[in-house]
Amino acid sequence: MDAYFYIIMVVGLVSTVICLTAGILKKAPNDTTILSVAAVELSLLVYLVGSIVRVAGGEPIAGEPWEFWGYLLTALLLPVAAVYWAILERTRWSNFVLAAVGVTALVMAARMNQIWY
């Protein structure tokens, strides 16, 4: 597990906790929960840029490269899709949708690390 994974893990878990708490407190999605999901997207973008730099620098991916990039691009789409889905109907339930983004990104980042090394 590399630094990219740990960044996504911390940001993802914090985002999930924030969104879960907001959902339990019966709040609709607000700036805090949406920005926490945006932070997950940002950490995934850092992983994307970092990975591009590493591949350009000649570092090999141990597993299937297209599987790695597939995971990364799918993970990048998730926060966007979740925020879109959440703001279409702003109820507490949408915060639980947003909460799913952080843990999903965490699981996907773990898998990406497995593929890379």
Add this chain to the structure above:
Amino acid sequence: MEEAKNVTAKPSLEDTGTTPGVAPPGASSAGSVPAGSVPAGETSAGDSSAAPAAPDTRNTGPGRLLIAVYAVFAISATARAGYQILTKFSEAPLAYLLSAFAAVVYLVATVSLAKSGRTWFRVSVVAVLVELVGVLVVGALSVFDSVNFPHETVWSLFGRGYAFIPLLLPVLGLIWLYRRRPAPNRA
């Protein structure tokens, strides 16, 4: 259309919080009633006596979370089955065809839950029941006949590789479908 039905069925102002799912342009106005929107969503879904007046949709309130989780499983199951079939199909054709079948079930469940109307309701019920049978049968086979089912699918070991969410989803799905079932007297 759904929007109009929602409005007539539930005159309370609070209910706007549950309906902007079908009215994206009104999302900003919905933001003014975040707190009130919550109990409204729960009562309209939970009160079975309101069923005849309730709109025939399942894409609101907790249903949105359900659909989102189904969508994630549809994507991951499709990707996984596609990967297995493209790279190592000959290793375990049955397991990988099961993976593909599971992916189709999740896709159908996701789309049908998001749609309104009786037909889509029936499609949802069938898809979720097939999913429940699938996870139970494949889960049991992978435990008791691990020689013939050594290869991983979403449903292997009752979905243990996915935190048992595949086992939980169809149960929650059936509960949600029951609570949001179409009114019996409407044809």
